[in-house]
Amino acid sequence: xxxxxxxxxxxxxxxxxxxxxxxxxxxxxxxxxxxxxxxxxxxxxxxxxxxxxxxxxxxxxxxxxxxxxxxxxxxxxxxxxxxxxxxxxxxxxxxxxxxxxxxxxxxxxxxxxxxxxxxxxxxxxxxxxxxxxxxxxxxxxxxxxxxxxxxxxxxxxxxxxxxxxxxxxxxxxxxxxxxxxxxxxxxxxxxxxxxxxxxxxxxxxxxxxxxxxxxxxxxxxxxxxxxxxxxxxxxxxxxxxxxxxxxxxxxxxxxxxxxxxxxxxxxxxxxxxxxxxxxxxxxxxxxxxxxxxxxxxxxxxxxxxxxxxxxxxxxxxxxxxxxxxxxxxxxxxxxxxxxxxxxxxxxxxxxxxxxxxxxxxxxxxxxxx
Amino acid sequence: xxxxxxxxxxxxxxxxxxxxxxxxxxxxxxxxxxxxxxxxxxxxxxxxxxxxxxxxxxxxxxxxxxxxxxxxxxxxxxxxxxxxxxxxxxxxxxxxxxxxxxxxxxxxxxxxxxxxxxxxxxxxxxxxxxxxxxxxxxxxxxxxxxxxxxxxxxxxxxxxxxxxxxxxxxxxxxxxxxxxxxxxxxxxxxxxxxxxxxxxxxxxxxxxxxxxxxxxxxxxxxxxxxxxxxxxxxxxxxxxxxxxxxxxxxxxxxxxxxxxxxxxxxxxxxxxxxxxxxxxxxxxxxxxxxxxxxxxxxxxxxxxxxxxxxxxxxxxxxxxxxxxxxxxxxxxxxxxxxxxxxxxxxxxxxxxxxxxxxxxxxxxxxxxxxxxx
Numbered sequence: 110x111x112x113x114x115x116x117x118x119x120x121x122x123x124x125x126x127x128x129x130x131x132x133x134x135x136x137x138x139x140x141x142x143x144x145x146x147x148x149x150x151x152x153x154x155x156x157x158x159x160x161x162x163x164x165x166x167x168x169x170x171x172x173x174x175x176x177x178x179x180x181x182x183x184x185x186x187x188x189x190x191x192x193x194x195x196x197x198x199x200x201x202x203x204x205x206x207x208x209x210x211x212x213x214x215x216x217x218x219x220x221x222x223x224x225x226x227x228x229x230x231x232x233x234x235x236x237x238x239x240x241x242x243x244x245x246x247x248x249x250x251x252x253x254x255x256x257x258x259x260x261x262x263x264x265x266x267x268x269x270x271x272x273x274x275x276x277x278x279x280x281x282x283x284x285x286x287x288x289x290x291x292x293x294x295x296x297x298x299x300x301x302x303x304x305x306x307x308x309x310x311x312x313x314x315x316x317x318x319x320x321x322x323x324x325x326x327x328x329x330x331x332x333x334x335x336x337x338x339x340x341x342x343x344x345x346x347x348x349x350x351x352x353x354x355x356x357x358x359x360x361x362x363x364x365x366x367x368x369x370x371x372x373x374x375x376x377x378x379x380x381x382x383x384x385x386x387x388x389x390x391x392x393x394x395x396x397x398x399x400x401x402x403x404x405x406x407x408x409x410x411x412x413x414x415x416x417x418x419x420x421x422x423x424x425x426x427x428x429x430x431x432x433x434x435x436x437x438x439x440x441x442x443x444x445x446x447x448x449x450x451x452x453x454x455x456x457x458x459x460x461x462x463x464x465x466x467x468x469x470x471x472x473x474x475x476x477x478x
Numbered sequence: 479x480x481x482x483x484x485x486x487x488x489x490x491x492x493x494x495x496x497x498x499x500x501x502x503x504x505x506x507x508x509x510x511x512x513x514x515x516x517x518x519x520x521x522x523x524x525x526x527x528x529x530x531x532x533x534x535x536x537x538x539x540x541x542x543x544x545x546x547x548x549x550x551x552x553x554x555x556x557x558x559x560x561x562x563x564x565x566x567x568x569x570x571x572x573x574x575x576x577x578x579x580x581x582x583x584x585x586x587x588x589x590x591x592x593x594x595x596x597x598x599x600x601x602x603x604x605x606x607x608x609x610x611x612x613x614x615x616x617x618x619x620x621x622x623x624x625x626x627x628x629x630x631x632x633x634x635x636x637x638x639x640x641x642x643x644x645x646x647x648x649x650x651x652x653x654x655x656x657x658x659x660x661x662x663x664x665x666x667x668x669x670x671x672x673x674x675x676x677x678x679x680x681x682x683x684x685x686x687x688x689x690x691x692x693x694x695x696x697x698x699x700x701x702x703x704x705x706x707x708x709x710x711x712x713x714x715x716x717x718x719x720x721x722x723x724x725x726x727x728x729x730x731x732x733x734x735x736x737x738x739x740x741x742x743x744x745x746x747x748x749x750x751x752x753x754x755x756x757x758x759x760x761x762x763x764x765x766x767x768x769x770x771x772x773x774x775x776x777x778x779x780x781x782x783x784x785x786x787x788x789x790x791x792x793x794x795x796x797x798x799x800x801x802x803x804x805x806x807x808x809x810x811x812x813x814x815x816x817x818x819x820x821x822x823x824x825x826x827x828x829x830x831x832x833x834x835x836x837x838x839x840x841x842x843x844x845x846x847x848x849x850x851x
Binding site for chain 2: 201244253266271306
């Protein structure tokens with residue numbers, strides 16, 4: 110036991126002496142939070158659009174005003190004819206061109222039917238879709254308002270309620286995702302490197318001939334990272350509460366316990382990587398390319414899982430991050446209890462046992478060599 | 479000139495012999511190209527809806543029918559208990575609830591006004607926003623239809639008008655998101671080879687002590703740097719070609735613009751990031767440090783480059799920072815050239831900025847490189 114404590118102390122010293130790694134350790138979560146909180150949004154805001162108004166009457170002016178005051182769009186250009194649209198898109202100046210047909214207002218007031226053409230630059234399909242939908246919604250809203258001014262016989266009024274996230278803030282999506290990403294990154298990447306480093310530098314042999322048991326070496330290696338990751342979890346929760354105004358709705362203790370489970374899972378992934386590689390460069394590339402992008406893309410963090418083809422959904426289902434994000438959302442945002450996440454918890458626990466089993470087995474094989 | 483040739487020969491031999499890294503470098507990004515491109519899809523097609531129809535009138539049935547016939551919505555359940563419906567949302571079995579209160583038709587006819595309630599799971603605000611927009615379109619269409627039903631066509635025409643919104647999607651009428659993602663993954667590919675590998679390569683010589691041997695040879699530092707950077711410059715361009723070919727064959731991505739222009743832009747872009755890589759390798763003394771430094775900045779630059787999300791939505795200060803983000807330039811240009819066929823006159827500003835940037839960064843890195851350790 111004394112040896113073990115000494116070994117853990119050594120590990121802590123290693124980490125605290127390497128200032129650059131420390132910056133990555135503690136700087137990364139904060140940076141990621143701010144990055145996702147302020148910069149990365151999938152919503153439409155200040156999208157640049159151009160207007161081709163072939164009618165130039167009061168109605169079109171009202172709609173244009175409504176578009177520009179909505180906060181979603183910035184009208185950067187007024188075009189004179191249709192030939193300019195192509196050039197406008199090719200230079201990447203605008204996302205969408207709103208084309209009012211000639212005599213728009215006249216048709217709207219007299220014939221009760223007018224057309225507006227929304228031409229979107231769909232080389233970015235997602236945002237084209239969003240921009241068109243937002244524009245259509247604003248025009249729809251305009252029509253409803255105009256109609257309610259004059260009495261329409263039967264009106265269906267829609268009452269919308271946004272559950273869990275009334276203001277449709279982006280933080281609700283990215284806090285769980287970022288948390289999962291940071292934990293995977295720090296636990297898996299750093300542990301794998303720290304074990305492989307001992308191999309590469311040849312000091313692993315020394316550890317192996319010491320009175321420490323293999324399991325003690327592994328536990329001693331990962332123990333500091335469990336603690337540091339836990340500090341990161343708390344940092345993220347504090348940031349999300351005080352900077353982004355997103356408090357934890359459910360039980361904090363349950364949340365921390367689940368995070369601990371996920372940390373252990375990510376650590377076992379790290380150990381697995383380190384036992385199957387023999388130099389830092391390979392371990393890093395494997396951890397970064399193999400874990401980073403799937404964590405971001407194949408977990409429902411940015412892109413909804415149900416939109417993917419079935420075989421990718423299947424991959425998502427064996428990705429532990431997917432389950433952890435569900436757990437986080439249920440506890441943090443919906444305020445649900447353990448009963449709502451027991452299935453996900455069981456999956457994570459099962460995966461942890463499996464990964465730990467595989468990596469201890471691999472570790473032993475290496476010992477005998 | 480001869481010296482450079484020999485250094486190049488040595489570098490290529492080294493790259494070829496590194497059996498462990500080669501597959502990771504080349505195969506992993508290509509596999510990701512094939513897999514991840516399918517993942518990035520924001521288009522909502524099957525929004526799961528739970529319907530609570532407390533009215534059960536012909537009018538309410540018409541409305542629920544509209545939702546179940548829409549290609550955007552999939553009806554996941556019908557219930558008469560609001561709590562049950564909310565539980566469905568809690569468990570993620572449904573994304574939204576449509577609640578038609580009892581007496582809906584009655585109120586609509588008597589008072590000319592009736593309410594329906596829509597509840598969305600808004601944790602993903604974007605999805606909730608799109609769902610709400612789709613639902614709004616369906617309900618206003620329904621409203622027109624029901625007026626026609628009760629009052630006949632004449633009344634709708636007497637009432638105030640409607641605006642027919644016709645969307646059209648240029649350059650990508652099928653709204654195929656892969657077309658957008660393939661160029662983005664190609665940017666990552668080029669960046670990883672050009673920046674990370676070049677930086678690690680030099681640092682490795684330092685870490686292993688080989689750099690001393692090179693330093694005492696008559697090789698001039700400019701020769702050494704060219705020898706180090708050129709192989710990865712060539713490799714990155716070759717990989718871009720391979721990636722483009724795969725993208726064309728498998729995903730059938732459009733290549734509207736000039737490929738010469740694309741490769742020209744890529745060649746200039748590589749100058750910038752290789753300069754960055756060289757700077758990192760000047761300061762780092764171990765591979766781990768170099769890796770972390772590169773990784774730290776790469777994540778920020780990639781995320782800010784507009785790879786998944788539009789750069790327009792970013793706050794002003796972030797857009798200003800983006801002027802210094804080389805990945806953002808290349809990300810934008812590759813999409814413009816491939817998908818929209820932008821020509822040199824459309825992009826010459828960005829091109830010149832990149833060129834100036836590249837020359838500046840490379841010069842700085844070369845000047846700061848010291849042969850004396």
